[in-house]
Every structure is written in C-alpha cells, then in structure tokens.
Amino acid sequence: MRKPVWSGLVLCALLGCTGPKSSTGGEEPQPPPAPAESPTEAPVEAPPGEPKAPAAPDSAPRPLQVTASPAPKDDIVLKSVELQGDTLVVRVMHSGGCKPHTYELLWNGGFQKSAAGDARAELVLAHTANGDSCEALLNRTASFELGPLKQRWREQNKGEHGAVELRFTGSQITGRYTF
Template sequence: MRKPVWSGLVLCALLGCSGPKSSTGGEAPQPSPSAESPTAAPVEAPPAEPRAPADAAATPKPLQVTASPASKDDIIIKGVELQGDTLVVRVMHGGGCKEHTYELLWNGSFQKSAAGEAQAELVLAHDANGDSCEALLNRTASFELGPLKQRWREQNKSEHGAVELRFAGSQVTGRYTF
C-alpha cells in the first residue's frame, strides 16, 4: 500500500498537482452556510492569476559582447530559430527548484568559414542559480542580435549580409541574414 501512495506523491510533485481538486479530478468540498447565519452569502475564492508558460520566450535580451565569453552551468541547445533580428533558442537542462537565467555572449570577432563566409562563435551562458534538482527542463530563450549586425555593418561597410552562427559546445548552427 505504501508504494502506490509514494508513487502518486512523486508524480504529483513532478506534475504540479495541488490539493484534492487536482488529485481526484472532482470539485473541492465547499463549506455549507452555517445555521447561525442564514443570510450569509457563499464565499467565492478569488480567481487565479494567469501565469506565463514556463518555456515562453520573454522579451529578447540583447547579445552581450565580452572579451572572454564562457558558460557557467551545463546546457544542451536543442534548436535555434531566427525571427528577424531575434534569435530564439530551445534548450534543455536539469533543475526545477530555482529560476534559471540565460545570456548570449560573443567576443565581438568574426571568423571565416571554409567557403569564405562570416561566422560568429556564440556562447549560451546558463546560470542555474545553484539549483541542484534533477528534473529535465525544456525552455526557450530569445536574444536580440542587433550588436552583431551593427559590428558586421561597421566592418563590411554594407547594409545587408549574412553570418553563420555557431554555438560553443554544440553542433547546432543558424544563419542570420539581414
């Protein structure tokens, strides 16, 4: 009898179950009006505040140019998508007990590919804020690539171009055209 209860508690903790409504699927019991106060109106709970999805890409953060970009905590880049000047990155990492933050770092220089095209080596820095929980999290982060475009324009004296985006520690790449 203990094992099913324990498994149910673990599942509820992982899935975010809360109280009898979530675990039974029924309505939570409501207190009946007391006999001493026949005119008392039923008390209604305030509506729950809407929450943003955990993996929603918030307002894009700017790409940060730094002399020696380095990642802090482990992260796996699952994919990237370019939406105009915004890079949307799908990531996976462990955690679940604290808020995680992400930064996109670049040393400010371009390399040339074997085909002679411009490349930028980016570092997706992940800060788990000491989260030692082990749930597997899938998140999305977005970054504004304006500083990269501006640097390319200054160096190449042209308004339009393309840069291959490479990510340190990952085989995922993207092509940023502007």
C-alpha cells in the first residue's frame, strides 16, 4: 500500500507538481480549470426581436399553433409532459448553451381515433436551436396553451366536455387532455 503512495509522490516531485514553478525561467501558474457544467434547468429563451418565452410553467404559455404540415426542426428529446388544466407543460433535453432556443407546439388541426375510440391529436414539438453548435446538455421546461385543440374538438363533436389523447412525433410519451 505504501509503494503506490510513495511512487506517486516521487513522480509528482519529478514532474514538478509540488507547487508553482520558480520565477527563474518557469511559466506562469495556470488557474485550475473550471468545473464541468452539469445539465441546467433554465427558461425558454426567444431569439432577439421576439418576445421572451415563459420563464416557468406558471408564466404565460405559448399557444398551440395549427399548421397544415407540422414538422420537427432541430433535435430534441421529450422527457415528460404534464397537463395543468388547459396548459401542457413539457420538459425537454437537447444540446446547446451558446444561443437562445425556442419551442413551438404544432398540430395539423385533425383528430384520429385512438385504440380506445377517443380522439387522438398528433402533435409536433418543434425546437429551433438558432445554429447553436455548443454541446452542453440542457434541460428546459416550456408550456403551451391547448385552447385551439379544445375549440376544434368542441366544433367537431358539438359538446362541451371531452378527452383527447396527445401523441408526440418522435416520442413514446403520451398525455390525456380532458376538459
């Protein structure tokens, strides 16, 4: 047991790791490297010129956008979904850290039938990285207002109360929106 410790001390002395180099011809001592960042939890940011997205799920959610052909943009992993009344709160993970990222919840406006016979909406969570090539692992939370989905269901089904199964393109995670 003493040999590895003694060998380490001898090796350290030979390599000069006992302290800063002397002032006679040695290099300046370098500060220790900054600790590696762990995944961060931060609010969604909007690109310059656009209003800032919500900082937390309890701030104003962004509206669900109905578009003819919703499509994913930059890579994103959907970690979880939670429904809080008419608001969908999503937790996502992706790389980045140098530029602002934005998220949109897209839907084509149509319903399919689920295996249980309920209405099902196929949603796309579109992530825009704005060319961010940094590789930090980011965890973010964004919230979206599901009012357009509820309104379309009510128009088609002539009722006030219902349920819609929410499915997300590229993910096995689902949610059940009841109103």
